[in-house]
Amino acid sequence: xxxxxxxxxxxxxxxxxxxxxxxxxxxxxxxxPGDPASFLLSGRSATPDAIKAINEQYHLNxxxxxxxxxxxxxxxxxxxxxxxEYRTSVSNLLAARLPTTLLLxxxxxxLVMAAGLxxxxxxxVRGGATDSTILVTTTVAVGTPSFxxxxxxxxxxxxxxxxxxxxxxxxxxxxxxxxLTLPAVALALYLIGMLARVTRSAMLEALGHEHVTVARxxxxxxxxxxxxxxxxxxxxxxxxxxxxxxxxxxICTVLVESAxxxxxxxxxxxxxxxxxxxxxxxxxxxxxVGLFMTVNLAVDLLHPLVxxxxxxxxxxxxx
Amino acid sequence: MSTTTEPHASTGPDAALDIRGLRLNLPGTARPxxxxxxxxxxxxxxxxxVGESGSGKSLTSRSVLxxxxxxxxxxxxxxxxxxxxxxxxxxxxxxxxxxxxxxIFQDPRAATNPLxxxxxxxxxxLRLNAQVPAEEATERAVRMLDxxxxxxxxxxxxxxxxxxxxxxxxxxxxALMGDPTLILADEPTTALDxxxxxxxxxxxxxxxxxxxxxxxFVTHDLGLAAAISDxxxxxxxxxxxxxxxxxxxxxxPRHPYTRALLDSTPRLTAPRGRLAAIGGQPPSLRQExxxxxxxxxxxxxxxxxxxxxxxxxxxADGNPQPHLAACHHSDQLTEVTADA
Numbered sequence: 237x238x239x240x241x242x243x244x245x246x247x248x249x250x251x252x253x254x255x256x257x258x259x260x261x262x263x264x265x266x267x268x269p270g271d272p273a274s275f276l277l278s279g280r281s282a283t284p285d286a287i288k289a290i291n292e293q294y295h296l297n298x299x300x301x302x303x304x305x306x307x308x309x310x311x312x313x314x315x316x317x318x319x320x321e322y323r324t325s326v327s328n329l330l331a332a333r334l335p336t337t338l339l340l341x342x343x344x345x346x347l348v349m350a351a352g353l354x355x356x357x358x359x360x361v362r363g364g365a366t367d368s369t370i371l372v373t374t375t376v377a378v379g380t381p382s383f384x385x386x387x388x389x390x391x392x393x394x395x396x397x398x399x400x401x402x403x404x405x406x407x408x409x410x411x412x413x414x415x416l417t418l419p420a421v422a423l424a425l426y427l428i429g430m431l432a433r434v435t436r437s438a439m440l441e442a443l444g445h446e447h448v449t450v451a452r453x454x455x456x457x458x459x460x461x462x463x464x465x466x467x468x469x470x471x472x473x474x475x476x477x478x479x480x481x482x483x484x485x486x487i488c489t490v491l492v493e494s495a496x497x498x499x500x501x502x503x504x505x506x507x508x509x510x511x512x513x514x515x516x517x518x519x520x521x522x523x524x525v526g527l528f529m530t531v532n533l534a535v536d537l538l539h540p541l542v543x544x545x546x547x548x549x550x551x552x553x554x555x
Numbered sequence: 556m557s558t559t560t561e562p563h564a565s566t567g568p569d570a571a572l573d574i575r576g577l578r579l580n581l582p583g584t585a586r587p588x589x590x591x592x593x594x595x596x597x598x599x600x601x602x603x604x605v606g607e608s609g610s611g612k613s614l615t616s617r618s619v620l621x622x623x624x625x626x627x628x629x630x631x632x633x634x635x636x637x638x639x640x641x642x643x644x645x646x647x648x649x650x651x652x653x654x655x656x657x658x659i660f661q662d663p664r665a666a667t668n669p670l671x672x673x674x675x676x677x678x679x680x681l682r683l684n685a686q687v688p689a690e691e692a693t694e695r696a697v698r699m700l701d702x703x704x705x706x707x708x709x710x711x712x713x714x715x716x717x718x719x720x721x722x723x724x725x726x727x728x729x730a731l732m733g734d735p736t737l738i739l740a741d742e743p744t745t746a747l748d749x750x751x752x753x754x755x756x757x758x759x760x761x762x763x764x765x766x767x768x769x770x771x772f773v774t775h776d777l778g779l780a781a782a783i784s785d786x787x788x789x790x791x792x793x794x795x796x797x798x799x800x801x802x803x804x805x806x807x808p809r810h811p812y813t814r815a816l817l818d819s820t821p822r823l824t825a826p827r828g829r830l831a832a833i834g835g836q837p838p839s840l841r842q843e844x845x846x847x848x849x850x851x852x853x854x855x856x857x858x859x860x861x862x863x864x865x866x867x868x869x870x871a872d873g874n875p876q877p878h879l880a881a882c883h884h885s886d887q888l889t890e891v892t893a894d895a
């Protein structure tokens with residue numbers, strides 16, 4: 237019952253947020269300088285007739301409100317319109333490119349979780365020189381934006397060492413994974429540093445609690461103490477961080493996909509923005525907003541599992 | 556170790572706990588926090604360790620499980636069932652902590668992990684260290700919960716869903732899980748309200764008899780110490796100031812510090828008025844001690860007190876259990892009367 241009410245409220249919130257986002261996204265394209273018609277004709281002086289034909293095809297002469305409502309109605313029916321640039325339905329474009337992006341983000345997420353948690357754990361538990369080394373390394377990682385990491389990784393592992401391709405997506409699963417490795421590392425690097433530092437400080441904080449001493453005083457082996465009472469108690473922080481990590485990955489994938497010519501929706505967004513392919517920009521933006529909200533919802537739903545003191549729909553401060 | 560005249564059965568390898576000349580140095584301090592502590596607990600005996608904050612009473616009890624602060628250097632011997640805790644390897648230490656000696660902590664709320672169920676808390680030490688199967692461990696947990704007056708529904712609860720008194724009962728049950736010969740209770744009632752305190756103390760006393768464990772009860776509450784214990788140790792500045800049978804020690808204290816503590820304890824029978832607080836402060840850890848640590852606050856202090864540290868020597872004869880005090884002027888103290 238409580239879950240049903242919670243779910244209903246969250247779904248209504250999501251719908252309202254998506255609606256607001258759709259308005260902003262549509263409005264931004266409307267306000268941006270330059271118009272699609274002149275770009276389509278790519279600088280050639282067009283006959284007024286041609287421009288008129290394009291404006292009519294895309295209903296560019298209608299008032300803003302009418303354009304927005306027409307677009308919204310189509311989107312609600314799953315129709316994102318036709319791409320001006322690619323001359324095909326936006327849905328087809330997305331269907332072809334979304335899996336690549338999701339795979340890339342998933343790979344990066346696995347890397348971030350594995351490396352970030354491991355480094356944070358080791359730093360907190362070992363201390364001393366190991367901890368200092370990890371702190372310095374992660375500081376450098378946190379200071380390196382993903383597009384810089386992309387260029388550096390390409391230069392080293394693709395151009396110099398030829399271990400990985402410098403770009404492209406590949407065909408078949410293994411080839412795709414191989415192609416996506418460098419982009420995934422570029423995406424993950426900054427977030428690994430971030431997560432390692434957050435995990436480290438959360439574990440250090442948890443280590444200071446008396447129940448950890450009590451567990452030791454009862455003969456619980458040290459590794460179990462760390463796993464069951466220190467790491468376990470840091471999971472709430474890690475989960476919150478996880479939501480932020482996925483959101484950041486979704487944003488940074490735009491830059492990284494462009495840098496590595498990976499044909500995902502990030503690169504599509506980048507290309508479409510420069511070509512004023514507004515149906516595509518709107519669709520991709522909406523999808524990214526939707527993914528954002530799904531991730532946040534997932535984090536909220538998982539929280540009670542990680543901390544029994546948190547119940548759905550209300551949050552008490554964790555002691 | 557100057558006292559060789561202890562006829563009591565609590566010495567020797569039979570003792571549940573036998574601390575000999577325990578000295579503990581912490582980094583950044585000018586004097587040892589524990590300075591030659593001798594303390595014994597016989598099987599099935601209840602011993603109270605009394606002192607004010609910072610006297611070293613908690614450190615003494617923690618050293619029995621070798622729960623020492625980082626950087627601490629310990630000398631002397633801490634024998635539990637005849638084996639020296641300070642010399643144990645990690646495996647032996649874990650066995651000691653699981654099966655031989657268990658501690659009940661001051662604040663049960665802080666001592667339990669809020670994210671883990673009570674059942675997990677009770678059984679984890681047996682399951683993870685002694686490799687007792689989960690079902691068997693849970694069975695024992697149910698029996699121990701029953702012994703402390705709680706039902707098995709508590710197993711599924713989280714610490715946040717129980718009251719402080721219930722949680723302290725859970726802590727007592729947890730201490731009994733490994734069937735220990737010695738229970739160390741570190742101010743187990745301080746964080747509880749008064750009615751719950753009485754319950755918990757009564758329960759501890761009951762269970763000690765029922766399970767045949769020795770009990771070292773650390774407290775700053777003299778009334779509680781008198782009520783629960785067979786023998787009492789009074790600690791001051793890391794040393795034992797006085798020890799003896801509970802009744803005798805409180806009737807005829809032979810150390811001015813014990814006397815002053817008794818005088819500053821509120822009583823219903825005492826005339827109204829201000830309580831006699833002990834003037835001054837306990838000595839700082841940053842300062843070396845010469846002579847008797849209590850001398851600066853003592854009304855009986857003379858030159859000898861600041862020159863020479865008093866030894867812990869017998870002050871009364873004709874007892875099966877010795878009454879010792881570390882005071883140069885212990886013969887000047889008079890009996891405490893009901894209206895003193």
